[in-house]
Amino acid sequence: MTSVISGGVRERINDALHQAVRALGVEEDIPDLELGRAKVPEHGDYASSAGLKLARVLRSRPDEIAARLAEKVVVPEGAATAEAEKGYVNFRLTDDWLRQLVTRIAPGYGGRDIGRGERLQVEFGSVNPTGPLHIGHGRGVTLGDSLCRLLEFTGHSVQREYYVNSDNTQTRRFGASVYARLHGNEPPEGGYTGDYVTELAEMARHDLPGIDKVPEEEAEPKLRMYAIEKMVERIRATVARLSVRYDEWYYENKLWEAGLPQTAIDRLRKSGHIKERDGALWFGEPNDEEEDRVVIRANGQPTYFASDLGYLLSRFEQRGFNRVIEVWASDHHGYVPRMKSAAAALGFDPQKLVIILHQMVNLKEGKMSKRAGRFVTLDELVDRVGSDAVRYFYLLRSPDTTIEFDLELAVTQGSENPVYYAQYAHARLSNVEVAAAERHPRLPERADASLLGHPWELDVARQLAFWPDVVEDATAVLEPHRIPYYVHDLATAVHRFYHAGNAQSEHRVVVDDPELTRARLELCRAARHTLKTALELMGVSAPERM
């Protein structure tokens, strides 16, 4: 994409509007002029309430200010015209500029160097490796992956990490459960009862000869690591089916081998954040016991929190990430303040630790319980619904909303599934390009976009103009769910455009006139590239045929 519009037309208009405000003699800070998409067509494409915003500063009537601004504002390239109405300044993208835009769109359109190569880590999906992923985990995994895709698309240097717990209470119980099954016993209280635990025990009996002769104290850590390894393999396979990629599977025991938790504790002891009480070590603010949390238990065993202290060092210091984004399920929300204060106590900017919480996923049939071994696994979901639909389904919702997973609906393959709507638009565009090549073996190399003029053609171009705004906003607030909503809007414009040719053949893309065909083909290509890019950010495939 050329630099001319890389920032998006909205930003261009906003800059122009600010210039106009300065020209009116406003010296001080200009308030946010609320430039956004207009909600009704009569108001154009973008609208600003600049007149209302500046009324106080300029001590003048909003409608007068808006009128003066509309007169003064000059949008570069003639991309938009301005019109005042009451206190608002409305902008309408010009047809000529929309036509130009179409010829400029190349693969990767909308991408932009917002991050300037910022080194950041996104840690997501880090479930205790004590069982297969279930439907709830699928949400964190797909959200995290799409977030990474988005951040990479906007110029960040992203490292994707899965933190593998291996030394905590849950994984020990897991090891003990495998040990119990190995000896034909029931798992201990609070252990894991799923059939897969028995299977793991049998596999261990085969892979670790003589393990059943070893006393528990010695056998459990071996069985635990063996079982964790098997579960991690399974988790890797599951997420791979969803096109979720990780750069690093970071094991908790690696922290201890590097002595990072101990280093962190020593440092915190010096600053008064680590205190000894009741035989245990606690973390908290100096001279305040209120929020204290145990780091090392009275029995000498560390809690997960000790590992997490070391994990902060590993990331902010040892590995030098500027920012760390964690994706957690909301049932961990109580842990957020503790992690933030730990980061601050260790000398890091807590703002650089960004924690994204997503709400839970419920099945309509009833609650899930991992330890009871009675759940619908993510694998089963992918088997039944398919990766594309699963990803689309998860990403469609804001992280703040609880998903009520209606399996019955998700399983039905048909037009009610929004993913097909978007993919079909892409397939149609791909197909029409093939048809054009057959009909016109030698089309003009360059498209004359001025031949585009029908409202449905310009509406496609208009949607394309909005794409950089969507990318920018989604990145700013770290909300990938804005993408599928955009995809839907673009697909709608594409289907309308295409359908015009079904209703009247002279409106088809492929017509007798090679010049006209070429121009419409250019629009198809621009839309196809953009659709494909957006779908890629979601991890959803863009088929060329359906």
Add this chain to the structure above:
RNA sequence: GCCCCGCUAGCUCAGUGGAUAGAGCAUCUGUCUUCUAAACAGAGGGUCUGAGGUUCGAAUCCUCAGCGGGGCACCA
């Protein structure tokens, strides 16, 4: 008791303090000898949970209340 999230059309959900609140599904009515009908055009459907407040303006911000979900361990 304290903390977090939600409450918007029949259902599932979008909606950066701006003008007349949107989409999908479902329901109903039309459109295929055609570059793919997995599509298009149209219709109906709303006290944005309630009450106060902030201001030129509130679904959006604040307070209180209600309902639903999730947390509040020497589990993670």
